[in-house]
Amino acid sequence: xxxxxxxxxQIHDKKVVVNDRFIFYMENFLNFADFLKAVxxxxxxxxxxxxxxxxxxxxxxxxxELVLREKPIGRYCSEEVGIVLSNASASLDTxxxxxxxxxDKSHYFPxxxxxxxxxxxxxxxxxxxxxxxxxxxxxxVSEFFDGTLFENYVQNLFINEGTAAxxxxxxxxxxxxxxxxxxxxxREENMEKTGNQPPWNLPFTAENLNQLIIRx
Amino acid sequence: xxxxxxIADNIITSLGFTTGENLASIENGCTGLKKVIDPxxxxxxxxxxxxxxxxxxxxxxxxxxxxxxxxPAAFYTRLEKMFLLSVADVLxxxxxxxxxxxxxxxxxxxxxxxxxxxxxxxxxxxxxxxxLWEMARIVASFFEFKNPPVIxxxxxxxxxxxxxxxxxxxxxxxxxxxxxAGGDIASEFVISGFQSFQALSPVNCRPFDRDRKGLSLGxxxxxxxxxxxxxxxxxxxxxxxxxxxxxxxxHISGPSRTGEELALAISRAMTSAGIxxxxxxxxxxxxxxxxxxxxxxxxALDINVLNKVPVNSYKGYWGHTLGAAGVIESVSxxxxxxxxxxxxxxxxxxxxxxxxxxxxxxxxxxxxTTCLKTASGFGGCNAAIVFQxx
Numbered sequence: 001x002x003x004x005x006x007x008x009x010q011i012h013d014k015k016v017v018v019n020d021r022f023i024f025y026m027e028n029f030l031n032f033a034d035f036l037k038a039v040x041x042x043x044x045x046x047x048x049x050x051x052x053x054x055x056x057x058x059x060x061x062x063x064x065e066l067v068l069r070e071k072p073i074g075r076y077c078s079e080e081v082g083i084v085l086s087n088a089s090a091s092l093d094t095x096x097x098x099x100x101x102x103x104d105k106s107h108y109f110p111x112x113x114x115x116x117x118x119x120x121x122x123x124x125x126x127x128x129x130x131x132x133x134x135x136x137x138x139x140x141v142s143e144f145f146d147g148t149l150f151e152n153y154v155q156n157l158f159i160n161e162g163t164a165a166x167x168x169x170x171x172x173x174x175x176x177x178x179x180x181x182x183x184x185x186x187r188e189e190n191m192e193k194t195g196n197q198p199p200w201n202l203p204f205t206a207e208n209l210n211q212l213i214i215r216x
Numbered sequence: 217x218x219x220x221x222x223i224a225d226n227i228i229t230s231l232g233f234t235t236g237e238n239l240a241s242i243e244n245g246c247t248g249l250k251k252v253i254d255p256x257x258x259x260x261x262x263x264x265x266x267x268x269x270x271x272x273x274x275x276x277x278x279x280x281x282x283x284x285x286x287x288p289a290a291f292y293t294r295l296e297k298m299f300l301l302s303v304a305d306v307l308x309x310x311x312x313x314x315x316x317x318x319x320x321x322x323x324x325x326x327x328x329x330x331x332x333x334x335x336x337x338x339x340x341x342x343x344x345x346x347x348l349w350e351m352a353r354i355v356a357s358f359f360e361f362k363n364p365p366v367i368x369x370x371x372x373x374x375x376x377x378x379x380x381x382x383x384x385x386x387x388x389x390x391x392x393x394x395x396x397a398g399g400d401i402a403s404e405f406v407i408s409g410f411q412s413f414q415a416l417s418p419v420n421c422r423p424f425d426r427d428r429k430g431l432s433l434g435x436x437x438x439x440x441x442x443x444x445x446x447x448x449x450x451x452x453x454x455x456x457x458x459x460x461x462x463x464x465x466x467h468i469s470g471p472s473r474t475g476e477e478l479a480l481a482i483s484r485a486m487t488s489a490g491i492x493x494x495x496x497x498x499x500x501x502x503x504x505x506x507x508x509x510x511x512x513x514x515x516a517l518d519i520n521v522l523n524k525v526p527v528n529s530y531k532g533y534w535g536h537t538l539g540a541a542g543v544i545e546s547v548s549x550x551x552x553x554x555x556x557x558x559x560x561x562x563x564x565x566x567x568x569x570x571x572x573x574x575x576x577x578x579x580x581x582x583x584x585t586t587c588l589k590t591a592s593g594f595g596g597c598n599a600a601i602v603f604q605x606x
Contacts, residue, residue, distance in 0.1 A: 128596060137462075137463045138377050140366065142349055160217055160488075
């Protein structure tokens with residue numbers, strides 16, 4: 001079975017790149033949330049739930065929105081679309097916020113709307129809700145993006161688990177360090193049937209995955 | 217996909233430090249849940265299932281001596297000690313070699329060493345230990361695993377996703393053996409968070425019961441060995457027959473209203489195992505004892521015409537152990553299969569769900585072949601696995 005990366009979006013180093021095209025750059029911002037909000041506005045995304053998300057979810061959500069804008073997945077059944085994401089810091093960025101709320105016993109204010117985001121797979125949940133994705137899903141943690149692990153994991157979903165399309169990638173955030181790469185993986189025979197842009201694709205191999213994450 | 221078997225396992229909870237000790241406690245009707253007064257965990261008393269700290273330290277000193285390690289016990293965090301003891305037990309039973317290039321370690325945890333965020337630990341432990349990959353690296357390097365560990369952090373279904381992931385990697389030939397280890401500790405971080413959700417029960421949790429008032433938290437670790445060749449083993453091999461993961465795509469903290477997506481994970485796991493619902497002898501449910509989870513699970517079982525099959529939740533014995541839950545509850549279900557023994561669903565008395573289920577009120581001896589294990593969690597995730605006697 002030949003699988004291809006049919007669309008990708010990387011948010012890293014003050015810029016947003018979609019299928020090799022620069023679409024956004026912001027030189028100065030005080031905090032990362034402002035950067036994400038500016039991307040949201042420029043790209044005219046309309047999804048009020050975005051503003052309730054923590055920064056990790058916003059990052060993964062935005063990157064995936066921009067991937068799926070190039071290559072919509074509406075023609076696939078909800079149940080046959082998978083999503084596999086990974087990062088290094090899990091939900092530590094929001095864990096620190098929750099922990100700060102219980103540090104001082106005389107000022108104890110844990111909040112369910114923060115606590116729910118102290119799990120890294122919530123970003124998968126948010127993307128699934130927006131795009132009605134109901135298939136295989138998993139959140140993996142590793143110090144660095146592991147292209148070989150992804151190639152094996154995702155290929156297996158296509159071969160043995162009835163997955164017809166899969167979002168996969170790396171969504172890392174801690175403080176002002178961020179790097180997100182979201183990709184859509186499809187079978188060769190399903191390529192180039194949708195999307196408005198000239199077709200962009202790369203064979204889905206560990207090598208290409210590893211190169212994509214560092215080259216932008 | 218070639219067949220994948222499990223031949224050795226371990227459970228560490230308030231009820232004991234081996235699978236056998238835990239099952240003996242369950243057989244005797246013990247629960248590890250009790251009211252704990254500890255201001256380091258929560259300003260008010262809270263129901264918890266805690267691992268015995270003194271015994272943990274004693275057993276860990278023994279482990280260091282056995283492996284001839286010069287590193288002091290204080291170098292390891294509480295959770296790392298639990299993980300190391302669970303993995304060591306499985307290696308000892310199976311005689312498997314962690315240095316084998318065809319062996320992979322798969323770690324499941326929701327929060328890892330999250331207690332290290334507290335000021336009292338800052339001087340003792342490097343902040344790197346907060347990263348799951350660093351914790352996993354310490355576990356892997358203790359036993360000199362050749363391959364870097366794979367880490368799953370997928371809320372309350374982490375343990376089942378870890379088993380499914382490992383089984384697929386063996387099934388498709390990438391590895392021949394895997395040790396799957398899951399663990400989480402009861403921390404102020406997690407207790408305060410669930411309390412803010414008003415999800416914690418003021419009394420011991422009562423899964424599927426009319427009077428259930430929420431979940432009870434627990435801590436623990438567990439491990440099991442998966443292999444493609446179950447030769448010369450003391451334990452009867454049990455087959456991993458199929459597993460599946462789905463997402464509700466509905467709400468990040470509330471379960472599906474219909475249960476259709478957990479139902480899909482169950483039906484896919486049964487299809488991949490090549491069985492029909494009538495062949496399922498026993499179901500080990502997630503059964504957190506929150507109002508909505510138990511209701512959703514009953515609907516999902518009903519959709520698959522599994523409502524007459526004996527079902528239990530282990531949460532009444534050792535609470536909700538988060539990243540350990542999927543692993544230790546799979547291990548206890550596998551032990552159920554091996555022993556032809558069904559265990560009472562602790563805390564259950566009166567039906568309290570809209571679709572009636574056959575919730576186990578008493579321990580029961582019965583010929584068992586096939587077991588279904590399910591789990592659901594925050595982020596709308598669901599998982600199901602079918603285990604069978606081989």
